[in-house]
Amino acid sequence: MAFTEKDVVTMAHGSGGQAMQQLIEQLFLQAFANPALNEREDQARIPLSLLTSVGDRLAFSTDSYVIDPIFFPGGNIGKLAVCGTVNDVAVSGAVPQYLSCGFILEEGLPLLQLEQIVKSMADTAAAAGVEIVTGDTKVVQRGAADKVFINTAGIGAIPGTINWGAQHIRPGDRILVSGTLGDHGATILNLRENLGLEAELTSDCAVLTPLIAPLREIDGVRALRDATRGGVTAILHEFAAASGCGMSINEGDLPVNPAVRGVCELLGLEPLNFANEGKLVIVVAPEAEQATLAALRAHPLGKDAAVIGTVTDTARVQLKGIFGASRLLDLPHSEPLPRIC
Amino acid sequence: MQYVDEFRDPELAKTLLSHIRHKVSAIAKAGERPLQLMEVCGGHTHAIYKFGIDQLLPPEIEFVHGPGCPVCVLPMGRIDGCIEIAERPEVIFCTYGDAMRVPGRNGSLLDAKRRGADVRIVYSPLDTLTFAEQNPDKQVVFFGLGFETTMPSTALTLQQAKRRGLTNFSIFCQHITIIPTLRSLLEQPDVRIDGFLAPGHVSMVIGTTPYGFIAEDFHKPLVVTGFEPLDILQALAMLVDQIHDGRCEVENQYKRIVSQQGNALARKALDEVFELKESSEWRGLGSIAGSGVQLTPAYREFDAELRFNTQEHQVADDPQARCGDVLTGRCKPNDCPLFGTRCTPQNAFGALMVSSEGACAAYYQYRRGLA
Numbered sequence: 190m191a192f193t194e195k196d197v198v199t200m201a202h203g204s205g206g207q208a209m210q211q212l213i214e215q216l217f218l219q220a221f222a223n224p225a226l227n228e229r230e231d232q233a234r235i236p237l238s239l240l241t242s243v244g245d246r247l248a249f250s251t252d253s254y255v256i257d258p259i260f261f262p263g264g265n266i267g268k269l270a271v272c273g274t275v276n277d278v279a280v281s282g283a284v285p286q287y288l289s290c291g292f293i294l295e296e297g298l299p300l301l302q303l304e305q306i307v308k309s310m311a312d313t314a315a316a317a318g319v320e321i322v323t324g325d326t327k328v329v330q331r332g333a334a335d336k337v338f339i340n341t342a343g344i345g346a347i348p349g350t351i352n353w354g355a356q357h358i359r360p361g362d363r364i365l366v367s368g369t370l371g372d373h374g375a376t377i378l379n380l381r382e383n384l385g386l387e388a389e390l391t392s393d394c395a396v397l398t399p400l401i402a403p404l405r406e407i408d409g410v411r412a413l414r415d416a417t418r419g420g421v422t423a424i425l426h427e428f429a430a431a432s433g434c435g436m437s438i439n440e441g442d443l444p445v446n447p448a449v450r451g452v453c454e455l456l457g458l459e460p461l462n463f464a465n466e467g468k469l470v471i472v473v474a475p476e477a478e479q480a481t482l483a484a485l486r487a488h489p490l491g492k493d494a495a496v497i498g499t500v501t502d503t504a505r506v507q508l509k510g511i512f513g514a515s516r517l518l519d520l521p522h523s524e525p526l527p528r529i530c
Numbered sequence: 531m532q533y534v535d536e537f538r539d540p541e542l543a544k545t546l547l548s549h550i551r552h553k554v555s556a557i558a559k560a561g562e563r564p565l566q567l568m569e570v571c572g573g574h575t576h577a578i579y580k581f582g583i584d585q586l587l588p589p590e591i592e593f594v595h596g597p598g599c600p601v602c603v604l605p606m607g608r609i610d611g612c613i614e615i616a617e618r619p620e621v622i623f624c625t626y627g628d629a630m631r632v633p634g635r636n637g638s639l640l641d642a643k644r645r646g647a648d649v650r651i652v653y654s655p656l657d658t659l660t661f662a663e664q665n666p667d668k669q670v671v672f673f674g675l676g677f678e679t680t681m682p683s684t685a686l687t688l689q690q691a692k693r694r695g696l697t698n699f700s701i702f703c704q705h706i707t708i709i710p711t712l713r714s715l716l717e718q719p720d721v722r723i724d725g726f727l728a729p730g731h732v733s734m735v736i737g738t739t740p741y742g743f744i745a746e747d748f749h750k751p752l753v754v755t756g757f758e759p760l761d762i763l764q765a766l767a768m769l770v771d772q773i774h775d776g777r778c779e780v781e782n783q784y785k786r787i788v789s790q791q792g793n794a795l796a797r798k799a800l801d802e803v804f805e806l807k808e809s810s811e812w813r814g815l816g817s818i819a820g821s822g823v824q825l826t827p828a829y830r831e832f833d834a835e836l837r838f839n840t841q842e843h844q845v846a847d848d849p850q851a852r853c854g855d856v857l858t859g860r861c862k863p864n865d866c867p868l869f870g871t872r873c874t875p876q877n878a879f880g881a882l883m884v885s886s887e888g889a890c891a892a893y894y895q896y897r898r899g900l901a
């Protein structure tokens with residue numbers, strides 16, 4: 190579809206009439222083309238046998254994406270909407286297979302931007318081996334939404350041998366992360382707040398399925414989460430609450446990009462609390478530590494993987510500082526406000 | 531890739547710590563109270579807790595968290611004044627993130643934003659000039675807050691505003707200056723401080739000379755300090771050395787940033803835009819003569835309080851709150867009856883709990899529940 194710079198989303202694109210049909214035909218159907226979608230029914234029809242051949246439980250997840258700005262180094266809202274939900278399905282051990290997507294478009298959104306977003310959703314899904322099989326589009330008046338909101342839901346099947354979950358975590362287990370922390374959060378903050386840092390800040394937005402796949406072969410993997418909003422701190426608190434155990438991590442072992450660290454120092458923020466869009470937090474039995482680390486590091490997405498701490502039996506989340514003193518790692522009660530003075 | 535660099539080298543830290551321990555044991559006499567060292571600046575308080583420096587030191591050293599966090603000493607009435615202006619329909623009110631959560635009588639600026647006021651967080655006051663130019667039908671107000679650290683950027687912004695002839699820009703001035711407050715602290719009979727870690731960022735502007743009276747008139751040692759953990763440890767070692775040797779001098783650990791005479795350009799801008807106010811109200815410390823600034827006559831047209839003719843808001847602090855005692859080292863945060871009950875970061879009563887640099891917030895965040 191050849192949009193020009195002047196073409197924008199109008200209320201007609203959400204009317205159910207011709208304009209909407211055109212948009213669906215020429216943009217969404219072309220970009221996402223696959224057999225289920227091409228049937229153009231009101232629902233995607235998926236043979237159960239396809240799912241049961243992979244596993245014995247369904248993993249089903251949904252998330253909405255409302256990020257500002259919608260384009261950023263390393264991705265855009267569309268890529269994020271695919272990666273986020275695919276990862277939420279994949280951390281259960283499932284093989285993500287199908288996605289739905291719902292768009293809420295603000296009147297006035299340039300169609301070239303929408304096209305770019307939809308294309309990167311299609312590319313990301315294809316690279317992840319996932320099909321976008323059903324969807325929905327709504328247009329709202331200018332001001333009623335911020336440019337574009339995307340909801341995605343995804344399903345996959347969990348192989349019968351996999352039973353990962355935070356309730357399996359035990360004292361003595363090891364805590365790992367798959368790479369540097371806070372890259373996405375720092376990138377977005379730099380753009381959104383116009384900090385103008387020239388640093389090399391790039392979102393880590395990525396589909397984690399290939400990083401997770403080899404972990405299914407390792408005995409002793411207890412639980413996996415992707416550290417999105419709330420960062421690693423939030424995941425550690427979730428793990429602690431679900432398992433009744435404590436989490437103790439070592440500040441000196443945390444992989445952090447220098448540029449991200451710079452932003453954090455400047456604003457008095459904590460990379461552990463920043464969002465990531467392509468990082469796993471993994472808890473494994475001590476025997477599985479080396480195999481897990483090796484499996485992660487074998488993939489480019491996991492080259493900076495590190496063991497960051499240990500599960501303890503005192504039910505609190507704490508950080509051991511580089512000089513040996515410990516402190517509690519509080520869950521921030523809301524988005525941290527930057528500090529200037 | 532790691533957190534550790536030249537200012538965070540654990541080996542160097544160990545060496546400094548053992549030096550401090552050694553000197554302190556030579557100073558301490560049996561049965562004596564521990565040394566009370568005041569870190570004036572909230573940035574130092576934060577670093578001390580974050581890196582657990584207080585836990586690493588011998589028990590003969592105690593930190594007193596000073597009044598050098600501008601948010602912590604912000605009286606409730608000033609927030610009420612900001613909100614009065616921010617809630618006017620024609621106003622875009624801009625502030626540093628630090629001030630958003632400080633409670634006034636009718637809630638915080640964050641609450642005012644929720645109620646519909648156009649309150650925006652900025653990182654540089656210069657951004658507010660852009661807002662003013664882009665919104666000629668609005669009044670853009672900047673909450674000028676902080677010590678000499680943030681004052682130069684406010685001054686620069688005002689100079690620019692004047693040069694550009696902006697008529698829809700003004701500032702709510704809550705800039706304060708640390709030196710008179712240190713003097714007033716030292717004049718109080720029951721405050722016992724054995725030495726000072728002086729703020730690095732403020733000193734970058736004012737230099738080290740203004741601290742001279744602390745050594746000369748009050749016979750206390752002082753070291754100007756940076757914000758990395760090793761800066762703080764090195765400064766502590768210098769302070770303990772002075773006490774050990776019976777010296778009282780103004781020393782500068784932060785030479786890589788701070789010079790004796792400070793930053794002449796910044797000071798010139800300050801002199802053009804600001805003049806000392808007769809007295810200024812500090813939360814928990816009361817009114818301190820000569821500790822605040824106002825706009826000079828040449829810049830008074832940019833004074834938001836004059837432009838919007840706001841009322842003076844006087845709010846008495848809760849008698850149970852011990853913010854002032856914490857700020858002067860008379861007690862520790864957890865000695866306050868409100869600590870962790872009526873006053874938590876989620877629902878702060880005092881500003882010491884709101885600012886991430888506040889002693890109470892640092893205590894709450896890093897020490898609660900730890901032995």
Ligand code: SF4
Nearest residue numbers: 853866873880882890
């Ligand atoms: S706990 Fe709250 S009220 Fe008490 S001293 Fe600290 S900030 Fe003030």
